[in-house]
Amino acid sequence: MAKTKTRDRMNNEINAGSMADIAFLLLIFFLVTTTIAEDKGILVRLPPWSDEEPDITKLKTRNVYSVLVNAQNELLVRENPMRLAELRANAKEFISNPNNAPDMSESPRNAIISLKNDRGTNYETYLAVYNELKGAYEELWDELSQRRYGEPYSEDMEFAKRKAIKEEIPMVLSEAEPTNFGEEQ
Incomplete structure (x- = not known):
């Protein structure tokens, strides 16, 4: 009878039974620890839903700053053509009305900006117009914060100060319902 060597008796295979468990645990670990980037888009707080009919009151046209954007991406502000570069300064003047002009808002609390687009308006133009109007408010908030508290308006300010400014x-x-393509000329 031939002698068997110990080398022949030892099996050189690796037990792979627990490999599936390890791979599963690694998969769970990476799923739990990975953060998924989320697009925020335009942060706008919508009014709460209501089944009641809205109270339609006659607004003073003096307090309404209407901005229309047509399919050719041209601005019509209070029935006058305007370039995008002029929009922010013009909106700030309308909202604050520093000279108490009779054709501008009675006060910043009464000012309403109405934005209406055509369905053919480019999204880039819509965003640019929206950013200019929002920028007008941000500049007004910053100016008021500097006058009142001596610091720029920011999210790091005390909540009470931000609330008082707003x-x-x-x-x-x-934002009004968009008109059909090419309807606003």
Whole structure:
């Protein structure tokens, strides 16, 4: 009878039975620890839903700053053509009305900005117009914060200070239903 060597008796295979368990645990670990980037888009707080009919009151046209954007991406502000570069300064002047002009808002609390687009308006133009209007409010908030508290308006400010500034100059931006393609000329 031939002698068997110990080398022949030892099996050189690796037990792979627990490999599936390890791979599963690694998969769970990476799923739990990975964060998924989320697009935020335009941060706009919508009014709460209501089944009641809205109270339609006659607004003073003096307090409404209407901005129309047509299919050719041209601006019509209070029935006058305007370039995008002029929009922010013009909106700031309308909202604050420093000279008490009779054709501008009575006060920042009464100012309403109405934005209406054509369905053919480019999204880039819509965003640029929206950013200019929002920027007008941000500049007004910053100016008021500098006058009142001696610091720039930011999210790091005390909540009470931010609230007081936004109560004095509330951002009222109304977006109307877009018109059909090419309807606004």
